[in-house]
Amino acid sequence: MIRVELPANLRTLAGVGREVQLQVDDPVTQRSLLDALEAQYPALRGTVRDARTKKRRAMLRFFACEEDLSDEPIDAPLPEPVVSGREPYLIVGAIAGG
Amino acid sequence: MTTLRLLVGTHKGAFVLTSDERRKDWKIEGPHFAGWDVYHVNASPAEPNRLYASTSRGWFGQVIQRSDDGGATWQPIGNEFHYEGTPGTHKWYDNSDHPWDFLRVWHLEPSLTDPDTVYAGVEDAALFKSTNGGTSWEELPSLRTHRTASSWAPGAGGLCLHTIILDPKNPERIFTAISSAGSFRSDDSGKTWQPINHGLRSSYIPDPDAEVGHCVHRLAMHPSRPNTLFMQKHWDVMRTDDAGDSWHEISGNLPTDFGFAIDVHAHEPETIYVVPITSDSDHFVPDGKLRVYRSRTGGNEWEPLTKGLPQNDCYVNVLRDAMAVDSAESCGVYFGTTGGQVYASADSGDSWTAIARDLPSVLSVQVQTLA
Secondary structure (H helix, E strand, O other): OEEEEOOHHHHHHHOOOOEEEEOOOOOOEHHHHHHHHHHHOHHHOOOOEOOOOOOEOOOEEEEEOOEEOOOOOOOOEOOHHHHOOOOOEEEEEOOOOO | OOEEEEEEEEOOEEEEEEEEOOOOOOEEEEEEOOOOEEEEEEEOOOOOOOEEEEEEEOOOEEEEEEEOOOOOOOEEOOOOOOOOOOOOEEEOOOOOEEEOOOOEEEEEEEOOOOOOOEEEEEEOOEEEEEOOOOOOOEEOOOOOOOOOHHHOOOEOOEOEEEEEEEOOOOOOOEEEEEEOOEEEEEOOOOOOOEEOOOOOOOOOOOOOOOOOOOOEEEEEEOOOOOOOEEEEEOEOEEEEOOOOOOOEEOOOOOOOOEEEEEEEOOOOOOOEEEEEEOOOOOOOOHHHOOOEEEEOOOOOOOEEEOOOOOOOOOOOOOOOEOEEEOOOOOOOEEEEOOOOOEEEEOOOOOOOEEEEOOOOOEEEEEEEEEO
């Protein structure tokens, strides 16, 4: 199972804890992971990426295995530790606002 | 036994306050949607337990929430607001052309008769409608594509459509207001629109008879007189008695006629309320005194209402959607402040009580009078 950590406001919106687990078919990419996330938690549709363009929201970033994947190709395979579930995929909100 | 239910939107969530008709003891529930900007919560007149809430955050965009049990539980519903066709441009603050870009929903106005039909006023200014309880939204595009729209420019809060009034006697008539484009009326259920700004004077517009460009802050109507509207403009309090065809000023003896909120007494169509704000550069009440002003003559003659309100060292603002009246036998008046207080009057404004003192900054207040 793929592990995904969500920022606090999205946890309450989806009614979940800090981390969710997803079943994602191969190949596991950022696109397929986010598709699976939105399918399992429809409340999150449009909140991580634009519902129509699928573009990442400007004040969110994606991390895994201590790497910033935000600007990596959306269809590139994710690192093996994420695919195997040893490491989580992190959706992180910018530190901004009050 | 009548119950009053107050729907309060704040910068960090929504709160639901309930009381019996005495309006002395209030139960506060919330925060709902903690951490989210809640620009508006509103209820269906046709099904009072059907509530809609507009929640947004810069990180995550717009989420509309719906309750079918009076605010006890909520579920996220449709959050896709797409302009029809290819959006054009409007003016930006520096007068350059700026692409139309959806940011958030400012105001939700449920149908007077159908709980599944609700209108949404959004930034950048446009009017959307849902006929399936908010599951999906369609734009009524002829307002955003009005021949004047490319000249519209945002107010300090953005190019927002913040007022939607449905005419209770003419189901095809809709009034809207946009900062800072002005007021508009449709007489065909939103298919076509006409600017209704004749008589407005705005010193920041070179043309004294400009058709659009006026920074209207809020409109209010008494349901028994839908041709009479009251307006709090950027500066000036205005009135029309011909559904917006012509306006005249009723600021009279107000200490300042800048402000945001305006509302009408539930049982007295000529009794209106405003909260004067110092100026467009000083968005707080004048002289450190929080005063509601009431006119019982339809404008021009105003009296300050101060009993129970702070009269020293008070520097809050009351935003455009943050005042409401109930329809109990003795009309209740409510408003919320940017300091997080919610004040209530059970006697038409003669006296006030703080029913919440330390909420996040208040964006909106609606009230339901439940039998």
